[in-house]
Structure formats: C-alpha cells, structure tokens
Amino acid sequence: MSDSDYKKVPAELIKQRRLYAATIAFIAVLYITASIQTNYNPLRFFFHMGSFFDFLVHGLLPPSYKLSEGLGAILAQNFGMALIPTFIGGLIAFCLCFFASYSTAPNRVSVKIVRALASFQRNLPSSVWLMVLVMAFGVGTSVGLMALTINTLGYLLRGFADVVDEVGNESMEAIDSVGAAYLPKLFQCVIPAALPGFISWLLYAIEINIMSSSIIGAVGGGGIGMVLMSHWKLFRYRTSFGIILVLAANVIAVNFISNYLREKVIK
Amino acid sequence: MPLDNNNTDAGNNILSVSGLKKHYGAVKAVDGVGFSIQAGEIVTIIGRSGAGKSTLMRCINRLVQRDEGSISLCGTEIANDMSHRQLCEMRTKIGFIFQHFNLVYRLSVFQNVMHGRLGYMPTLKGILGRYAEEDKEKAYDIIKSVGLEEQLYKRASDLSGGQKQRVGIARALIQEPVLLMCDEPIASLDPVTSRTIMELIVSQARERGIACLINLHQVDFAREYSTRIIGMRQGKIVFDGPSDTLTDSAVAFIYEGDSQHFSEADSAGSLQKEEYAFV
Numbered sequence: 001m002s003d004s005d006y007k008k009v010p011a012e013l014i015k016q017r018r019l020y021a022a023t024i025a026f027i028a029v030l031y032i033t034a035s036i037q038t039n040y041n042p043l044r045f046f047f048h049m050g051s052f053f054d055f056l057v058h059g060l061l062p063p064s065y066k067l068s069e070g071l072g073a074i075l076a077q078n079f080g081m082a083l084i085p086t087f088i089g090g091l092i093a094f095c096l097c098f099f100a101s102y103s104t105a106p107n108r109v110s111v112k113i114v115r116a117l118a119s120f121q122r123n124l125p126s127s128v129w130l131m132v133l134v135m136a137f138g139v140g141t142s143v144g145l146m147a148l149t150i151n152t153l154g155y156l157l158r159g160f161a162d163v164v165d166e167v168g169n170e171s172m173e174a175i176d177s178v179g180a181a182y183l184p185k186l187f188q189c190v191i192p193a194a195l196p197g198f199i200s201w202l203l204y205a206i207e208i209n210i211m212s213s214s215i216i217g218a219v220g221g222g223g224i225g226m227v228l229m230s231h232w233k234l235f236r237y238r239t240s241f242g243i244i245l246v247l248a249a250n251v252i253a254v255n256f257i258s259n260y261l262r263e264k265v266i267k
Numbered sequence: 268m269p270l271d272n273n274n275t276d277a278g279n280n281i282l283s284v285s286g287l288k289k290h291y292g293a294v295k296a297v298d299g300v301g302f303s304i305q306a307g308e309i310v311t312i313i314g315r316s317g318a319g320k321s322t323l324m325r326c327i328n329r330l331v332q333r334d335e336g337s338i339s340l341c342g343t344e345i346a347n348d349m350s351h352r353q354l355c356e357m358r359t360k361i362g363f364i365f366q367h368f369n370l371v372y373r374l375s376v377f378q379n380v381m382h383g384r385l386g387y388m389p390t391l392k393g394i395l396g397r398y399a400e401e402d403k404e405k406a407y408d409i410i411k412s413v414g415l416e417e418q419l420y421k422r423a424s425d426l427s428g429g430q431k432q433r434v435g436i437a438r439a440l441i442q443e444p445v446l447l448m449c450d451e452p453i454a455s456l457d458p459v460t461s462r463t464i465m466e467l468i469v470s471q472a473r474e475r476g477i478a479c480l481i482n483l484h485q486v487d488f489a490r491e492y493s494t495r496i497i498g499m500r501q502g503k504i505v506f507d508g509p510s511d512t513l514t515d516s517a518v519a520f521i522y523e524g525d526s527q528h529f530s531e532a533d534s535a536g537s538l539q540k541e542e543y544a545f546v
C-alpha cells in the first residue's frame with residue numbers, strides 16, 4: 001500500500017453516503033408533501049397549549065380508581081390477555097419453528113412455506129386481524145385473544161426459527177456423527193442451545209401483548225381496552241385516566257421484570 | 268448390521284476407501300482417493316488447507332454425500348442408499364473429533380460426553396436423555412481417563428480450549444468406536460496443549476485398540492505420532508507410506524504451491540472478493 005492510499009475513499013463508502021443523503025432528502029420531501037396535503041401545522045399544538053394543560057389539570061386530575069369492575073379484575077384481565085396468546089402462540093411456534101430453519105427442516109420447501117405463513121401473520125397488525133375476525137365472529141374477548149394469538153404466533157415463529165438458525169451446524173454435526181436420530185438431536189442439542197433465545201422471545205411477546213391487549217380492546221376485542229373505552233365514551237375522563245395509569249404502571253412493571261428475567265436466563 | 272463380520276476383506280481391515288470423488292461446483296475437493304486402514308494403525312493425512320482432507324473424512328461417515336466411489340467399514344459397505352437407521356448404526360462405530368470441538372456449550376461436561384451414547388438408544392430414551400446407569404459409569408471412567416473428573420458438572424462454555432477438546436475426545440470414546448477420525452484436532456489450540464491432546468488421542472486409541480485417522484497440517488506432529496502418513500494435494504493422494512519414509516522432498520511436493528491451484532481459486536472469485544472487503 002502506498003502512502004497516499006488512505007485518501008482514496010473506497011467506492012463502496014461513497015455509494016453508501018450518497019444513499020444516506022438520498023434517503024434523508026426523500027423523507028424530507030415526503031414529510032412536506034404530507035403536511036401540505038393534510039393541512040397539518042406542527043406549531044398548532046403550541047398555540048393551543050394553554051387549553052391542553054387546562055384539560056389535563058381539570059379534566060383528568062385527580063385520576064379516579066372507583067371502578068365498578070374492580071381494580072384487581074382489570075389487572076387480571078390485562079395479564080390474561082397478554083399471557084394466553086403468548087402461551088398458545090409460543091406452543092405452536094415451538095412445534096413449527098424446526099420446520100422453518102434450514103438446519104433442522106426436512107426440506108427447503110417447508111422452510112419457505114412456514115416462513116411465508118409467519119410473515120403473513122406478523123405483518124398484519126393484531127388490530128387488522130381483529131377486524132377480520134370481528135367480521136366473522138362478532139366482537140368479544142375471545143375474538144381479541146384470537147387476533148393477538150395470530151399476530152404473536154407470526155413473530156414468535158420467525159424469532160424462534162432465527163434462534164434455531166443461530167444454534168449453528170457445528171454441534172448438530174457432532175450429534176449426527178455419533179449416530180443420533182433426528183428427534184434425540186433436537187431435544188439433546190438444538191433445544192438446550194436454543195432455550196435462552198426462546199425464553200427471551202416469549203418475554204418479548206408478553207411485553208408486546210400487555211400493550212396491544214388494551215388497544216385491541218378499544219376496537220372491539222374485549223378485555224381491559226373495552227372497559228377503558230366504555231368509560232371514555234361516557235366522558236368519565238378521570239376514571240379513564242385512572243385505568244390508563246394502571247395500564248402504564250403494569251407495562252412498566254412487566255418490562256422491568258422481563259428484563260431482569262432475560263438477563264438471568266441469557267448468561 | 269453385522270459390523271464385526273469380516274466377510275469381504277481379509278484380516279483386520281477396518282476401513283477401505285476406493286475411487287472416492289466429491290466435487291463442489293468446479294472444485295474437485297476429493298478426486299479419486301483410495302486407501303485402507305488396518306487395525307491398530309494411526310494414520311495422519313497431511314496437506315495444505317483446501318487439499319480436501321476434511322471433505323474426505325466427511326464423506327467417510329457421510330456427513331457429506333460422495334459423488335462416486337465405495338467405502339466400507341470392517342468389511343461392510345457404507346452404501347449411499349442405506350436407510351437412515353443403518354446410517355446411524357454405522358456412525359456409532361466411527362468416533363469423530365472436530366477442530367472446533369462442536370460441543371453443546373450450555374450443557375455440562377457430563378451431558379456432552381453422554382451424547383456419545385445417543386446413537387445406541389431407542390428414540391424416546393434419547394429424547395428424554397435417559398441414559399443407562401451402566402453408560403453413565405462408563406462415561407465417568409472415560410472422563411477420568413481424559414482428566415476432566417474435576418470439571419464433571421461444569422458448563423462446557425466455561426472450559427479452556429484444551430479441556431473442550433478433551434470433552435470431544437471423551438464423547439467419541441464412549442461410542443466405543445472401531446475407528447476414530449480427527450479433523451484438525453489441535454488446530455485451535457496452543458502448541459503446549461496441542462502436544463498433550465495429540466498424546467491423549469494416540470494413547471487412548473492404542474489402549475482401546477481403535478484405529479485412527481487424523482487430519483493435521485503440522486508435519487512434525489504427523490511424523491512423531493503416526494505409524495503412517497498420507498499426503499493429499501488437490502484432492503488426490505500424492506504420498507502414502509510409513510512415517511519414517513516421508514522425506515523432506517516428499518513434504519515439499521505435498522505442500523508445494525502450484526499455479527493450477529491458484530488459477531482455480533481465481534476463477535472461483537467469491538472468496539477473493541470477501542478477502543478484499545477486509546483490507
């Protein structure tokens with residue numbers, strides 16, 4: 001290498017920089033066009049700040065926890081709507097993920113099919129799944145659970161399959177070389193190696209579902225979201241705010257516990 | 268499959284390979300290889316990286332599917348179309364030791380060693396990991412003989428490189444194999460550990476009467492530890508003889524860089540590009 005070589009920026013890097021610049025310009029243009037189209041003024045919020053705070057102080061405060069449903073029941077429902085889809089989705093994902101990783105699948109076609117299925121389930125948000133299901137079965141908590149389960153299965157399947165991919169061929173090759181059959185190989189080698197990854201994804205699913213279960217309720221999926229919406233529609237803002245605070249505390253607590261468990265499991 | 272029934276080969280022929288070929292795209296990784304190994308022999312295969320040593324070994328226990336040629340173990344043909352069950356049964360008779368140890372690192376030393384028995388167990392017992400008491404005792408004896416009894420319940424990830432390879436050796440030994448294949452068993456280890464590991468492999472193989480086939484790239488180790496040396500170059504055997512007949516000029520010929528090899532690598536292209544990416 002000669003002395004002046006460091007001055008020559010590799011073509012790859014220049015290309016990358018141009019790509020970044022073009023992307024940023026593109027997003028800026030999109031933003032401006034969209035703002036004009038929708039008549040959106042980002043400063044409007046500041047002009048109306050006074051009334052916003054007025055509403056915050058007089059409309060929402062102090063939050064009320066006087067719920068006919070009872071605080072405990074609400075919490076239980078929130079947890080239930082997060083845990084049940086995670087459990088069912090996780091169980092199905094566990095059974096299917098071995099068909100979605102090239103290192104364990106019986107053939108390449110099964111990988112393509114299962115991954116496509118997972119991608120379809122994952123890429124429609126649970127609220128969209130809910131609309132589809134509501135059209136078929138009507139509103140209700142069990143329909144909400146179903147929508148959450150479908151979406152959860154979508155990303156858990158993808159996540160589990162990636163975890164199995166990461167186990168790598170080396171240890172599996174060793175188990176093959178001792179003459180082990182397929183299922184013993186899965187249970188003695190792949191699953192022990194993948195377990196922390198599986199658990200980490202399950203914890204993530206609980207975190208996501210504890211949030212989406214409230215949203216899904218608001219659009220007809222029952223559960224805590226429905227309770228919240230019913231108060232909100234009757235202008236019981238203080239009660240609604242009380243529920244929102246409970247939900248927020250719940251989400252934060254679950255995240256906290258989940259992070260703690262994840263660290264324990266992964267080390 | 269009656270493995271110890273010597274119906275075709277006379278005497279103590281453990282492994283015979285003939286006309287073995289395997290290609291990857293344009294690369295002839297193994298290009299017409301034939302040799303055989305008798306009981307008690309310790310054979311090393313030397314050759315440059317890319318000569319086809321690993322591919323040869325992987326074809327033997329069918330981790331890799333060969334294109335042509337025949338292989339037999341103790342007189343029984345390792346056919347390309349044998350059932351999966353027969354394949355598993357054959358593999359139990361061949362211990363395989365890897366350069367990168369290939370352990371399940373979240374499991375303990377003991378659990379990793381027990382994996383060597385999976386090929387002998389009914390599927391359900393294998394799934395549940397319910398090993399026979401007798402096998403566990405055997406495992407403990409073997410773990411002692413490779414010097415890991417203090418590490419019995421340690422996680423494999425917490426071991427040093429040399430200790431990890433000892434686990435690999437123990438896992439192969441508990442298979443009670445007739446043939447031990449070691450693919451660069453010391454290439455990831457420091458020189459001092461390399462020596463103790465080579466000594467362990469050779470002494471265990473001798474003690475238990477297991478024939479050994481070892482890929483190495485250190486010529487001095489090959490001369491010191493084996494009874495016979497096979498030299499490979501570009502997928503072909505270019506030397507095969509007792510260790511003390513390996514002359515320096517033979518070594519030079521085995522390792523000689525030749526232009527054809529490089530031009531092939533050039534036309535493959537992709538590897539070279541990847542290398543530039545790190546410059």
Ligand SMILES: Nc1ncnc2c1ncn2[C@@H]1O[C@H](COP(=O)(O)OP(=O)(O)O)[C@@H](O)[C@H]1O
Nearest residue numbers: 291294296314315316317318319320321322323
């Ligand atoms: N899975 C594979 N796919 C493509 N090429 C391979 C593969 N395995 C080995 N090769 C090629 O086959 C040749 C022999 O490789 P290998 O048997 O690993 O040699 P060695 O073990 O002597 O270093 C090399 O040119 C290598 O690039």
Ligand SMILES: [Mg+2]
Nearest residue numbers: 320321322451
């Ligand atoms: Mg190799």
